[in-house]
Amino acid sequence: MKSQDLLDQINAQINKCSGCRLCKVRIKAVPGEGPVGSLLAFVGEAPGANEDRSGTPFCGRAGDLLDRLLIMIGVKRSQIWVGNVLKCRPPENRGPMVDEVRACRTYLEKQLELIGPRLVIPLGKFATDHFIPEARISQVKGIPVRSGGFLIYPVYHPAAALRSSAVLAELEKDFKKIPAVLSADPHQFPIVGGSKISENQVSLF
Numbered sequence: 001m002k003s004q005d006l007l008d009q010i011n012a013q014i015n016k017c018s019g020c021r022l023c024k025v026r027i028k029a030v031p032g033e034g035p036v037g038s039l040l041a042f043v044g045e046a047p048g049a050n051e052d053r054s055g056t057p058f059c060g061r062a063g064d065l066l067d068r069l070l071i072m073i074g075v076k077r078s079q080i081w082v083g084n085v086l087k088c089r090p091p092e093n094r095g096p097m098v099d100e101v102r103a104c105r106t107y108l109e110k111q112l113e114l115i116g117p118r119l120v121i122p123l124g125k126f127a128t129d130h131f132i133p134e135a136r137i138s139q140v141k142g143i144p145v146r147s148g149g150f151l152i153y154p155v156y157h158p159a160a161a162l163r164s165s166a167v168l169a170e171l172e173k174d175f176k177k178i179p180a181v182l183s184a185d186p187h188q189f190p191i192v193g194g195s196k197i198s199e200n201q202v203s204l205f
């Protein structure tokens with residue numbers, strides 16, 4: 001079976017998943033969007049209210065900002081994959097629980113393995129911690145590292161940038177560096193350990 005068909009199959013599994021308590025409170029699961037072979041994979045924390053209603057990742061104001069940042073670096077939404085660590089919305093905007101992430105994590109692992117992005121971009125603190133558990137977003141954002149078989153480039157979450165002009169300025173600065181990171185030799189970037197990504201992922205290095 002082709003990788004795109006396998007990715008579509010995983011997305012269909014997510015849409016009917018009952019692997020954790022969130023299946024009872026979601027309106028729609030949000031598997032993520034984007035084709036196999038996307039150069040960039042953006043990963044947020046979990047769907048918000050708009051995403052829960054639509055099943056579409058990063059819609060609403062944060063999604064509009066993401067689109068604007070992509071245009072700034074000459075990239076269209078259709079050329080990237082975008083999704084979340086957790087595929088269903090936690091109620092009342094609470095954070096994801098450990099057992100929910102544990103139940104859901106295999107989906108993201110399989111998706112990234114099939115998509116094979118050149119650069120994985122965690123958006124915000126939670127997603128950054130998922131890929132680089134020992135890191136603090138304020139210290140590692142805008143710095144490429146190799147972890148779990150991927151080149152990881154954390155940036156602030158667009159929703160945080162909507163609340164702070166200082167964060168927005170940092171986010172724009174880090175986005176402008178993405179083309180240079182993509183064209184660089186990934187071997188020049190440091191390896192960090194302790195990734196929560198499974199060991200059987202396709203390795204780039």
Ligand code: SF4
Nearest residue numbers: 017019020087088104
């Ligand atoms: S959050 Fe993940 S594990 Fe839980 S129901 Fe949704 S898709 Fe399944």
